[in-house]
Amino acid sequence: MTAILLTALLVQIPVILNADLGWLLTVNEKILDGRKLGIDLFESNPPLSVYMYMPGAVLARLTGIAPEFIVIVLVIVEIAGALFVIDRTAVAARLGARERSFSTWSFAFLLAILPGAVFGQREHIAVIALTPFVAVTALRWRGLDPGRLAILAGVGAGVAMSIKPFFALVAALPIILGAVRQRSFRPLFPPEAWTAAAVVIGYGAAVAAFFPAYFSTYAPMVAEAYLPIRRELGSLLPVPIAVIGASLGFLRLLGPQNLRMGSNAIPWLAASVGGAASFLLQGKGWPYTALALCLFAIAAPLLQCCTKTLRVPIVVGGLATVVAIGLYLSSPAPGFLPLQARVQAHVKHPRLLTITDHIGLGHPLVRQIDGIWVGSSCAQLLSAGAILRLNNSQPTEAERARLDGIINFERRQLLADLQGGRPNVILVDTSLLSSFPFDWLAWANSDPELQKELSRYREVEDVGRVRIFVDQSGS
Structure with a gap:
């Protein structure tokens, strides 16, 4: 034994x-x-x-x-x-x-x-x-x-x-x-x-x-x-x-x-x-x-x-x-191409944030590159579920209001993370629940306050389904 x-x-x-x-x-x-x-x-x-x-x-x-x-x-x-x-x-x-x-x-x-x-x-x-x-x-x-x-x-x-x-x-x-x-x-x-x-x-x-x-x-x-x-x-x-x-x-x-x-x-x-x-x-x-x-x-x-x-x-x-x-x-879940070297090529030990519904985009990556996680949650998973229900079902007005409230809740979280955490690297996914193409950047930019915060970032590279953004403001 x-x-x-x-x-x-x-x-x-x-x-x-x-x-x-x-x-x-x-x-x-x-x-x-x-x-x-x-x-x-x-x-x-x-x-x-x-x-x-x-x-x-x-x-x-x-x-x-x-x-x-x-x-x-x-x-x-x-x-x-x-x-x-x-x-x-x-x-x-x-x-x-x-x-x-x-x-x-x-x-x-x-x-x-x-x-x-x-x-x-x-x-x-x-x-x-x-x-x-x-x-x-x-x-x-x-x-x-x-x-x-x-x-x-x-x-x-x-x-x-x-x-x-x-x-x-x-x-x-x-x-x-x-x-x-x-x-x-x-x-x-x-x-x-x-x-x-x-x-x-x-x-x-x-x-x-x-x-x-x-x-x-x-x-x-x-x-x-x-x-x-x-x-x-x-x-x-x-x-x-x-x-x-x-x-x-x-x-x-x-x-x-x-x-x-x-x-x-x-x-x-x-x-x-x-x-x-x-x-x-x-x-x-x-x-x-x-x-x-x-x-x-x-x-x-x-x-x-x-x-x-x-x-x-x-x-x-x-x-x-x-x-x-x-x-x-032990079979791996559908995930992402290796990102450690690509992220570190732009910023060493970054303050990292992700816009995705997949926990595996930011974790355990942030620990592997000795970065600092500035998010308040692991991913926008609840928003993904709400988006899926809004698009693939016929919710009642009350259900639609609750789902919209969930999406707004996670957008407010993301805004607070951007303002309080000041990430210098943001990883943006282009897939919904690893099954459907989805523009997470457009989802975030649909909120004017988020769009203002994200305007400080410039896309520097695509790695598979992931877009890498780096803070260009020098903050």
Whole structure:
């Protein structure tokens, strides 16, 4: 297990800095510098998605170590904690040493190596926290008592659902199947479920108390403009069909009994189906949103291999399937041509701002070039959703007014960033949601005050879909 975690540490050092992590670390550094979330800084996700990276930012300030490396170490520590809870609950349930050891090695691999480029993202951290809960549910499915540490599994599930409410589907479906199997409501209310519910309720109360603007101002805009952005169902279905289909196929090869209602694999398979439902409901199609689906789909047949002698073709096929899933999870999103050298050719260590709906234009670029991010948000994502709805649907007058208000809100943000941050480099996108040609400069210039501010900038270069503007005023 230690070898697997150390391998993950070494593998992740050069690849950990993805767009989401780069932005959230930058936000936390801004907060440490005195800016306030919801007032000076804006993030579409609830506050926990930001503050969960605060320990990394704080420790980086205290030690001088790169925050990206500290995040890797903290995630490895979280994985070790999850493995400890899984093992100790298995001990309380009196599982044999061989089965416990196999389970620990399996989850060390699934949690530390399989995620690849997803490592350290919110979904990865949430799935790590949720896995002990599914393991405890699987023990109860077998009629075993996981002991008092099941409460810790409940805490982890509560944290996962607070990070992203969709994970309630992953936690709930195995429990619901247990209740159906026993024809009783009692399996619906184990101590860990009560604990998870208490954590979620406590978190909601804390957000309402300390971040009231999120519920009153930002969450309604997210619901209006961001959540409706989704891919067609037909383009989403192949992923869960392929992954769950492969899981069922390997379970069948390992033994017909694995597909019966009483099989030990059923809770893990149910968690994977919950992950599939989460993937489909989010509707974005981004690989990292399928992490729970993929991880638990692999766990379902993998954990059944403990006491079996496998034929070589099954081993080879299983390894090939896991590699394919890993490559899918780490597949890059549609992005941009390399910009580091091109930006630095015009301005060294710039004060950077972007006009785009894509977080990946400015992040982690600003950290890679040792620049200063002067924006109050990562991108004009809400405006993109509002524009898409205005152009592709027939909103009512009230809906149109709300969508126009969202666009105006982000234009005001951009104006404040230009006036207060005084960027000397602005990167302007020419695509809407990486799917449609769109003139973001014209969108900004339609506001007279923004046009006045942007008149100080001259376009110096195009790099793929990105236009580079540099401040010519000398300010």
